[in-house]
Amino acid sequence: MQSWLDGNLAELITKHGVPAASVAVLAGGEVSAAAAGVLNLNTGVEATVDSVFQIGSITKLWTTTLIAQLVAEGKVELDRPVRAYLPEFKLADEDAAAAITIRQLLTHTSGFSGDAFTSTSRGDDAVELFVRDVLPGLAQDVQPGAGFSYNNAGYVVLGRIAEVLLGKPYHQLIRERIAVPLELEHVATIPDEALLYRAALGHVAPKPGDPLRAAPVWSLVHAMAPAGSLLAMTARDLLTFGRAYLDATLLDRATIDGLWEPQIDVPAIGGFAQHWGLGWMIFDVEGGRLYGHDGGTVGQSAFFRLVPDKGVAVALLTNGGSPGALYDDLVGHILRETAGVELPARPVPPTEPVEISPELVTGRYAGVLTQSTFTVEDGEFWVLDEAVGEEARVLIPEPRRTRLVALDDTRLIAAEPERGTHEVIAFRDPVDGRATYTFRGGRLTRRSN
Numbered sequence: 001m002q003s004w005l006d007g008n009l010a011e012l013i014t015k016h017g018v019p020a021a022s023v024a025v026l027a028g029g030e031v032s033a034a035a036a037g038v039l040n041l042n043t044g045v046e047a048t049v050d051s052v053f054q055i056g057s058i059t060k061l062w063t064t065t066l067i068a069q070l071v072a073e074g075k076v077e078l079d080r081p082v083r084a085y086l087p088e089f090k091l092a093d094e095d096a097a098a099a100i101t102i103r104q105l106l107t108h109t110s111g112f113s114g115d116a117f118t119s120t121s122r123g124d125d126a127v128e129l130f131v132r133d134v135l136p137g138l139a140q141d142v143q144p145g146a147g148f149s150y151n152n153a154g155y156v157v158l159g160r161i162a163e164v165l166l167g168k169p170y171h172q173l174i175r176e177r178i179a180v181p182l183e184l185e186h187v188a189t190i191p192d193e194a195l196l197y198r199a200a201l202g203h204v205a206p207k208p209g210d211p212l213r214a215a216p217v218w219s220l221v222h223a224m225a226p227a228g229s230l231l232a233m234t235a236r237d238l239l240t241f242g243r244a245y246l247d248a249t250l251l252d253r254a255t256i257d258g259l260w261e262p263q264i265d266v267p268a269i270g271g272f273a274q275h276w277g278l279g280w281m282i283f284d285v286e287g288g289r290l291y292g293h294d295g296g297t298v299g300q301s302a303f304f305r306l307v308p309d310k311g312v313a314v315a316l317l318t319n320g321g322s323p324g325a326l327y328d329d330l331v332g333h334i335l336r337e338t339a340g341v342e343l344p345a346r347p348v349p350p351t352e353p354v355e356i357s358p359e360l361v362t363g364r365y366a367g368v369l370t371q372s373t374f375t376v377e378d379g380e381f382w383v384l385d386e387a388v389g390e391e392a393r394v395l396i397p398e399p400r401r402t403r404l405v406a407l408d409d410t411r412l413i414a415a416e417p418e419r420g421t422h423e424v425i426a427f428r429d430p431v432d433g434r435a436t437y438t439f440r441g442g443r444l445t446r447r448s449n
Helices: 002-015 056-072 094-099 102-106 126-137 152-166 170-179 222-227 235-246 253-259 323-339
Strands: 020-027 030-037 281-285 288-296 301-307 312-318 363-366 370-377 380-387 400-406 411-414 424-428 437-440 443-446
Touching: 002 020, 002 030, 002 323, 020 235, 020 323, 030 235, 056 102, 056 152, 056 170, 056 222, 056 235, 056 253, 056 288, 056 301, 102 152, 126 152, 126 222, 152 170, 152 222, 170 222, 235 301, 235 312, 301 323, 312 323, 363 443
Parallel strands: none
Antiparallel strands: 020 030, 020 312, 281 288, 288 301, 301 312, 363 370, 370 380, 380 400, 400 411, 411 424, 424 437, 437 443
8 A cells, every 4th residue: 555655645636736635544454654745835845744734623533532531431421411511501592501411412413503613712711711601602503412413512512521520621631641642743732732743734715716825824713622623643643543443442342332333314415424423424335334534624624534344544634625536536545445445426416407496495594604695596506605703704715606506306516516526405394395404514504584
């Protein structure tokens, strides 16, 4: 595998417009690693296997590990309410706040709006202040346990529970309870630590088709650290974390098997997990089952997959361009050769027209982070995505208008690829012919008009 990576990685990142990538593979008991490209288009610093990239929401698996350790130590029970450990836990819906359990936070079934990227502090109190000041304003989209809706803020709550029970800030717990025991050499738990290493910067295109430029900030807000806003490392160190699950060194086998047990099925939108375990994404693919997570921050994307029955692990870290398409080509080949599994093809627009009711989809759907307006113009479907608030403009600097076509009678798909893939949007729970929610990027967003 090493010779294949050395011979193909640079060509693949060029093909997909990715400034830099780092990849590490465990197969047959051996580790292979490679890096190629430029970490920062402004400086021209080249990527090496010792370069650190942000892992984004893969951090949620580290938060899950902390909670699993607390369960093993008898400090947490998964089906007890959050308030058993965090009495100050409040949401806009008091009944929901009183009922939500640890398990529901881990499985993204708590039902409240979770994309509140609100800056509270750059210090050790950032998570505490988020729970105190931001959570009480977050509305309930669906009742706890009623369905899957990806929730970043839920993982901030889990991080805060770990802080309270263990008496230390989240970043310190990550280092002491995971990074140090695994002897990880290049891990930055806060932005200041990234300066100690050769660090990647994200790259973004303000509008589809624009050339990439350096991201305006290195990271998202500190308060979202347990959900994935800060943690950075090398692909090899992320691979070592994966190996700890394959070898059951941080947690015992029974605990790991429990985390990997499917808890809820996820609606089909393409390129996403079919099931969610406790923290873990679960993918059923031709030839086997994969476990892992994806991550995205400001211009950086990360992919992490385990095939436990084959002893295979793959970590891919990138800093812009079309990372999903790179994942398909690169990780698809790696998994095919090492584990005998085949990634599914991503959805593409149908070759023949498909009917979908305009009444079902048209309207405005407002979330904490974005507002999306679906319209029909001259027989064509369009969506206008706009940021809600200043913090959201880091992720959506300008309004985005995208043409859509029907994929089937409940889903639309982007007519043109963005960052190498076609986004799929599902329309859920219609009342009088009009959808109540969109399901997009794993999130339920309620109609607001």
